Amino acid sequence: MTRYQYHIFAPYRVCPLGAHVDHQHGIVTGFAINKGVDFWFTPNEDGQVHLESWTFDGFVDFDITQASQVKEKHWGDYARGAKYALRKRFILKKGITGVIQGSLPIGGLSSSAAVLVAYVMAFAKANDIELTPMEIVQIASEAEREYIGLNNGILDQSCIVLGKKEGLLFLDCDSNEYRIIKRNPKMPDFEIGIFFSGLTRSLVNSDYNLRVYECKTAAWNMLAYMEQPLKTFDKTFLRDIPRLTFEKTRIAMPQRFARRAEHFYSEYRRVRQGVTAWESGNIELFGKLCFESCESSIHNYECGSPELIAIYEIMRSLPGVYGGRFSGAGFKGACIAIVNPEYKDEIERELTKRYLEKFPEYEKTFKVYFVKPDDGARFI
Template sequence: MSSPDPFARHFGRPAAGSARAPGRVNLIGDHTDYCEGFALPVAVQWGTRVRVAPREDALIRVISEHILDPSVQPAAPAQPPAPNDLVPSPAPADLAHAAAARDADPGAEAYVRGVAELLARRGGYPPGWDVLIASDLPRAAGLSSSAALTVATALAICYAVGDALDRGECIELCREVEHSRAGVPCGVLDPAAALLATGGCAMLLDCRSVSTEQIPLALADCAILAVSAAPSRRLADSPYAQRRAECESALAHFRRLSPQVRALRDVTPQSARAQASQLDPLLASRAMHVVEENRRTLEAADALRRGDEVALGRLMNESHASLRDLFESSSPEVDRVVAALQSLPGVLGTRVTGAGFGGAVVALVRNSAVHAVEPIVRSIAAIANPAILCVVASAGARIDAD
């Protein structure tokens, strides 16, 4: 008889540590985190669970189960569902393949190995691990699966050895894995969202201090949709690092003017506009996006506090225009979907989300308009099976008793 414990089924023994971390969607505040600015992410209901047990040798063996992929969905029901209840169950054909184990893809294994190696440098951590990954994060929806994986892995390994990893240390470790293993010079947004989020809230993140304000999502008549509108991309193969370098070049100009400027977060919109003619036009555009995006993010947080979904949607639309025109991190395929949704009655705001350069879109939609979104996206999306998912604001990472 097969073991009901999936870890024991694969490795012949129980796990010593287990943790789960969610993905995230970012309402607003992109390319601000590595500029020490602000972001407004929401942790989603889907995530990644990692079970681990130490080995006596230095081998790291990783097995992956994608237990549920909601990215292929049946038609939406005819009647508008209740808020935060808009994700259909997967089609029976998808369930037939649920929990099919396979050796982890090279990317997942690299992230796990990166976490294990960085923890081993702290001392007291075995170099070898058996690792089982189980994820229900929809693929190609821009929900930051890598951060969910690294955070869950770090927490599970720490629990297995009886160590407590400070939250700040965990965020920095996961960011370092992205830098060293994925070649992505990202900021703290994704691991912070996976670790620190509170259920039912959007999280205003100060990326300088890594402090947060949990703001209740009082959107009684609205849904947050995550949409995959175009093919996904590897950030390491995108202009992401180039954009960060451009921001650093723009920052150098403002630092020469004022030594008090530590990051583009410290530049005011007035100063950015006044200095635009003194900068290379490309660098001026990059700086203006970051400076104004920080302003928009703080205003969006204030709109959430007031329960003003119309103002939040307007700021999301402005953010997309800036990412498209000033930061050039959108794409024609995404712009086409965003424009179509923005023209739909009941869609309050739509923008490219995450790091960009791929196909992820977030939309703030009246409940009465949710079912008009699907046919539009499916008719113009640049991929055959676009995910159209309703986000439930969920809690951050947790350690499980296995």
């Protein structure tokens, strides 16, 4: 391999509790994991960016000093998005030459956010820009919202940048305050199972953005019924409306909007309970709450393909699985589970057997991995 000056590792992430609430300024939990994106690069003086991917075909070339043009619906859009968000704040003069590679299949682990974080860090390094961890989070998130077109919150980028191998990230997406809750010494060993359905998905083309709008519409309904002033849609969040207001107004609004709000408020409660369980070392309760989160994702948030629901139902019945849920937006992608490492072989064998009996067409693309928490994005 060509020798490059720098090497960034940006981990993938999992979110055991706090599903689908970051865009409504909720509270979330997460881990960075020991699989992710590796990016090797060398800065140059001419302002040209030349990128190669060992995961996708083709090359990407553009001038970092010029404004990003129309998206090309190509993996290079993520590098252009990082440039776009950085150029809003800084003058960029130096380009890079580099190669990027992912270590797991695409779908459910926020690989797009990991890639964006890597590009933001690389462009900043090349141009002698010092960024705090939260600045990296915010710039990468802005790139994904404003350039890529995914109306997400800061959960993905925060896990990827702020995660620590020795603990659970607890993040308030309203205040951006966070802490790492170290693993209680009483807690038994665990690993994280990742079960790829065999489907891949693009969130921009899924119902992800639609769900965001439904949550905001639920908030608007509540404010309107209570004759409260309405804010513009981009400044309307369920977090700003008390649960008591929801209880008073839920019967008056269309039920699809009431279900979205019910998921938000119940997930807020589950995250609070989960943090207490984690602090006390009660991994069984923590896992039970993860299962309850997935139930709400299915019935209140109404996401989940037949494939993901099948994986979820199978893993619920397996010994050694403390808890789990859909990962990512939950439309295709993967499921994650907190597991007892002693049962890994049995879990993989039974899950693979029962899933492929139901969906034999995914025999070549269904994958099972076991990973561990890791530190956030860093230079190697």
